[in-house]
Amino acid sequence: MQQYDLVVIGSGPGGQRAAIQAAKAGKRVAVVEKQSVVGGVSINTGTIPSKTMREAVLHLSGFYDQAFYGSNYHVKDNITMKDLNFRVTRVIENETAVLEDQLKRNGVELYHGLGAFASERHIRVENSSGFNELEAGYVVIAAGTKPAVNPKVPTNGRNIVNSDQVLSIPSIPKTLIVVGGGVIGVEYACMFATLGVRVIIVEKRPRLLEFADCEVVEALSYHMRDRRATMRLNEEVESVEELPDGRVAANLVSKKRIVGDALLYAVGRQGNIERLNLAAAGVETDDRGRIRVDADYRTSQKHIFAVGDVIGFPSLASVSMEQGRLAAARAFGLQAESDPAGYPYGILYDSADLLHRENGGAINARRRALRSRRGLLPRNRARPNHGSHRRAPEVAVPPPNARLARCPYFWRGCGGIAAHRASRPAAEGQDHLFHPDGV
Secondary structure, three states, rough: OEEEEEEEEEEOHHHHHHHHHHHOOOOEEEEEOOOOOHHHHHOOOHHHHHHHHHHHHHHHHHHHHHHHHHHOOOOOOOOOOHHHHHHHHHHHHHHHHHHHHHHHHHHHOOEOOOOOOOOOEEEEEEEEEOOOEEEEEEEEEEEOOOOOOOOOOOOOOOOEEEEHHHOOOOOOOOOOEEEEEOOHHHHHHHHHHHHOOOEEEEEEOOOOOOOOHHHHHHHHHHHHHHOOEEEEEEEEEEEEEOOOOOOOEEOOOOEEEEOOOOOEEEEEEEEEOOOOOOOHOOOOOOOOOEEEEOOOOOOOOOEEOOHHHHHOOOHHHHEEEEEEHHHHHOOOOOOOOHHHHHHHHEEEEEEHHHHOOOOOOOHHHHHHHHOOOOOOOOOOOOOOOHHHHHHHHEEEOOOOOOOOOEEOOOOOOOEEEEEEEOOOOOOOOOEEEOOOOOO
16 A cells, blocks of 8 residues: 555646645655546646647637628638547647646645545546556645436537537537537537527526626627527527437427527536545535635645535635645645635637727626726736737626726736735725736
8 A cells, every 4th residue: 555645636727736735845646647648637627628729719710800801701611520629639738747747846746536535535446458556645635527417408429418518519500509609618519600600599597607796798799799609598408409300409498499400508617526435435515516615725634625616606726726735735735825816707708809890889898897997907018929910809807896906917818807805905006917827
């Protein structure tokens, strides 16, 4: 049985940072990853693939140059899923290589296989070659999440998919039904709408993106409609079925029926904990599989920590990284400071319509409105040495009644909407630098 100061379950952003923090403190660290490659959901099916797909869509569709050449300009005609997958695969390969090198460089031992608790400090890792048994002084659980399962929505990986299966769609559909008006659903809706797909969003709430500022959501919705996206708000899907002709039908509670070529189910995620055997370790979870933790990310067992999406809100890669770093520091009594009140709590990477248009009008009105709230990242003050001026900026969207200071920089080239909590009321003329989550 191998002895370690820290065993990390999961190699996503939270697990990676926890392992590196402990290794740099001279501790013996092991990371357990059930997939054949490292990076977790963030690199393999979530953050990195979706943002790479977005950049591929914007490039191949000619979006950045349409203001000059006209709306009919495209870098490539007849864009296919193979075109999008090619770029995504290359980026994933590069990112996993970087992460593997970082773990190796810091002396972190990597075990590929399914990790499960045999007792509070004993972890068994099984794979096709056999098994390994690890004994840990401390454990950090960073197992991430998976798309929520709804028995009424029979995903098949072809024309009925969840957010982890988008790139497995064999061809770009002419009509796409998106169930869920949250961040994931709206992101993919914007991407496909930019490709000319007729998108229909079904959301049971009265508006999209409830965490974000109303005016910004209204402007985003306006530009989505301008790209022929339809929003069915206050509507809930009762069942989904595949039709004999290969199309998909979504039956709503209101007895309406929507038919499309494909359907994306993007309603929530749940903790990826089923096979961890948390009961053997005495770790408590809620009904959605999220692990309960305290302010230091300790679970019900003092030597077991949990970070990242598996503990719930805000479920962002940048926040997970900070949680992992802090958890390792708390475990070994290292000095570490942070400001949780300043963490971002919602990020949306849209098709850049809202912020990138050069025709003024509604955009400038939105900018003036947001400036009056101290919530805008001004586009003309680009971060030095980062990206083209044609890339759309990100906006820090203030929650109700919050005041945010002016921010003089952008994060590189992602063109999204980012919502942040203000750590304290901003003094007049004071600048804060917010780093939105992203590639």
